[in-house]
Amino acid sequence: MSGLVMPPSTQSGAGAGSGPDSGPGGDQMIVAEGVSKSFGSVHALDSVSVSARRGTVLALLGHNGAGKTTLVNILTTSLPLSSGRARVAGYDVTREPFEIRRRIGLTGQFASVDTQLSGRDNLVLIARLLGAGRRAARSRADDLLELFELTAVADRRASGYSGGLRRRLDLAVSLVGGPRVIFLDEPTTGLDPSSRLKLWEIVEGLVQQGATVLLTTQYLEEADRLADSITVLSAGKVVASGTADELKATVGRRTVTLTLDGDDAPARAGAALRGAGFAPVGGEDGTRSLVVPIDTTREIADVIRTLDQASVEATELTFGEPTLDDVYLTLAEQHARTPA
Ligand SMILES: Nc1ncnc2c1ncn2[C@@H]1O[C@H](COP(=O)(O)OP(=O)(O)OP(=O)(O)O)[C@@H](O)[C@H]1O
Numbered sequence: 001m002s003g004l005v006m007p008p009s010t011q012s013g014a015g016a017g018s019g020p021d022s023g024p025g026g027d028q029m030i031v032a033e034g035v036s037k038s039f040g041s042v043h044a045l046d047s048v049s050v051s052a053r054r055g056t057v058l059a060l061l062g063h064n065g066a067g068k069t070t071l072v073n074i075l076t077t078s079l080p081l082s083s084g085r086a087r088v089a090g091y092d093v094t095r096e097p098f099e100i101r102r103r104i105g106l107t108g109q110f111a112s113v114d115t116q117l118s119g120r121d122n123l124v125l126i127a128r129l130l131g132a133g134r135r136a137a138r139s140r141a142d143d144l145l146e147l148f149e150l151t152a153v154a155d156r157r158a159s160g161y162s163g164g165l166r167r168r169l170d171l172a173v174s175l176v177g178g179p180r181v182i183f184l185d186e187p188t189t190g191l192d193p194s195s196r197l198k199l200w201e202i203v204e205g206l207v208q209q210g211a212t213v214l215l216t217t218q219y220l221e222e223a224d225r226l227a228d229s230i231t232v233l234s235a236g237k238v239v240a241s242g243t244a245d246e247l248k249a250t251v252g253r254r255t256v257t258l259t260l261d262g263d264d265a266p267a268r269a270g271a272a273l274r275g276a277g278f279a280p281v282g283g284e285d286g287t288r289s290l291v292v293p294i295d296t297t298r299e300i301a302d303v304i305r306t307l308d309q310a311s312v313e314a315t316e317l318t319f320g321e322p323t324l325d326d327v328y329l330t331l332a333e334q335h336a337r338t339p340a
Pocket residue numbers: 039042043044062063064065066067068069070071
């Protein structure tokens with residue numbers, strides 16, 4: 001992928017500008033501290049704290065109504081918070097909303113593309129609105145069309161674009177001003193797998209070039225692939241946060257699944273593994289596979305050695321990591337069991 005995402009030199013009134021960017025907080029580009037938001041009796045957010053360092057991806061994970069969009073709206077200054085504090089690019093959302101708006105890109109669930117215009121004209125229009133001259137605007141549009149692999153459809157009306165193309169154009173439009181912080185609200189909802197993959201690659205490229213991304217998603221796989229840190233929201237509260245690995249480590253264990261050769265093999269393997277301190281599961285009712293929970297990958301070797309010493313042959317051995325699905329289901333269950 002070519003570069004060219006961040007240079008807002010094409011316009012005067014948009015993008016980087018001067019100012020604190022990360023402010024006294026140093027490298028933190030997104031900080032929310034104890035943010036609450038109520039709509040009448042609905043507590044959409046209840047003392048939510050998140051942060052993201054420059055050049056990282058923070059994923060907000062949660063099902064419908066968890067509060068993700070509300071937090072994005074507060075951080076992008078389109079919604080006032082009820083209490084708490086939040087800063088983006090070093091500026092306060094309540095006191096300095098205009099400084100923030102100059103420095104962010106937002107791609108929402110409701111696309112900002114004018115479908116009556118071509119992809120190129122959408123980009124040129126926004127660049128002109130941000131203060132770029134005619135030639136600079138066209139050049140910025142060309143760069144973004146190339147980056148997003150939209151050059152071939154650049155002069156077609158956006159109304160004829162597929163969902164994936166439209167989403168790419170929407171993201172390209174949000175990048176015209178060279179934002180330092182990018183908010184992606186469920187960017188791949190409804191996209192087919194190949195369009196989703198393409199968008200992920202684009203996001204990874206943006207981050208490599210120094211952008212900070214806050215991503216909301218209902219897709220665990222998406223958070224797992226893209227995020228440096230993940231905050232799980234449920235009913236307006238943070239129920240977990242950490243890296244994907246840290247979250248996975250909080251629930252579920254790694255497993256080794258063995259498929260064994262021979263009728264008595266599961267019983268013999270089970271006894272040997274139990275003797276070695278493991279707690280294998282399965283092997284009953286004539287099944288020939290055993291699942292062995294382990295804590296470290298080093299224990300895989302211990303499992304194999306134990307089988308070897310018991311003269312049991314495994315025809316297949318697979319290693320399984322707990323998935324974010326496991327994490328989310330466990331957290332959701334814990335949350336459901338906790339009285340409000
Ligand atoms: N303007 C509003 N007026 C009243 N209630 C609202 C408003 N906006 C959001 N809510 C409520 O706040 C809660 C959080 O909504 P929010 O849209 O932030 O969730 P979400 O995690 O983004 O869900 P989704 O994935 O469906 O967008 C929900 O109960 C929602 O009904």
